Amino acid sequence: MFIEPRVSRESHGHRRGWIEVICGSMFSGKTEELIRRLNRAKIARQKIEIFKPGIDKRYHEIDVVSHNENSIRSTPIDFAQDMLLLGGSCDVVGIDEAQFFDEGLAEVCVKLANSGVRVIAAGLDMDYLGKPFGPMPALMSVAEYVTKVHAICVVCGDIATYSFRSVTAESQVLLGETESYEARCRHCFLEGQKAKK
Numbered sequence: 001m002f003i004e005p006r007v008s009r010e011s012h013g014h015r016r017g018w019i020e021v022i023c024g025s026m027f028s029g030k031t032e033e034l035i036r037r038l039n040r041a042k043i044a045r046q047k048i049e050i051f052k053p054g055i056d057k058r059y060h061e062i063d064v065v066s067h068n069e070n071s072i073r074s075t076p077i078d079f080a081q082d083m084l085l086l087g088g089s090c091d092v093v094g095i096d097e098a099q100f101f102d103e104g105l106a107e108v109c110v111k112l113a114n115s116g117v118r119v120i121a122a123g124l125d126m127d128y129l130g131k132p133f134g135p136m137p138a139l140m141s142v143a144e145y146v147t148k149v150h151a152i153c154v155v156c157g158d159i160a161t162y163s164f165r166s167v168t169a170e171s172q173v174l175l176g177e178t179e180s181y182e183a184r185c186r187h188c189f190l191e192g193q194k195a196k197k
């Protein structure tokens with residue numbers, strides 16, 4: 001379990017910021033872990049702001065909601081840059097579905113962290129083909145802390161790191177749940193991809 005670093009947030013009158021990334025496949029608990037960290041920051045009376053991409057309207061227009069139906073209020077935005085306006089004065093900025101943001105996301109998170117904000121971003125590290133997803137690789141490279149969480153393979157019960165798309169669609173972005181995706185381990189993912197051919 002991630003334990004918040006015990007660094008002083010104030011040093012010589014300057015706030016200290018950093019970047020945390022929570023990544024993994026679908027159903028791996030990224031959103032639950034994001035909500036857990038943000039709720040703890042709320043308990044510590046920190047000022048928080050949560051962003052999600054405007055396109056993610058799966059469960060709720062505004063809330064960030066986990067597959068377990070835990071939720072937290074968020075602000076949907078279309079461009080990573082918009083976080084600078086609203087998030088700059090916060091102690092903590094949370095970001096869900098980070099993979100859907102534009103390539104400017106890593107730079108925006110660096111600016112926030114450099115100005116003293118703790119940034120916690122959750123997102124898919126790989127798409128349905130097993131390829132790196134959007135701004136996630138760049139974001140992971142500038143983060144102080146990267147936590148990879150695992151789902152359970154629905155085929156064999158091993159740990160799952162892949163999101164297998166069970167429907168026919170080739171666009172990288174296809175919003176969905178269990179009707180379109182399965183959490184799978186490497187072996188069962190490869191078997192599924194072979195069977196598609």
Ligand SMILES: Nc1ncnc2c1ncn2[C@@H]1O[C@H](COP(=O)(O)OP(=O)(O)O)[C@@H](O)[C@H]1O
Nearest residue numbers: 026027028029030031032066067068151152183
């Ligand atoms: N194959 C699976 N492996 C693990 N958890 C699953 C699976 N399918 C459904 N779940 C549920 O999904 C929850 C995690 O949801 P969530 O935090 O929204 O995941 P993520 O944001 O990574 O998609 C788990 O606590 C569990 O209740």
Ligand SMILES: Cc1cn([C@H]2C[C@H](O)[C@@H](COP(=O)(O)O)O2)c(=O)[nH]c1=O
Nearest residue numbers: 025026027127128163172173174175176
């Ligand atoms: C693998 C993959 C997923 N998506 C979509 C499907 C869901 O709407 C989100 C992921 O949500 P979660 O909180 O991580 O479960 O992303 C997609 O558009 N393209 C993909 O390749």
Ligand SMILES: [Zn+2]
Nearest residue numbers: 153156185188
């Ligand atoms: Zn498996």
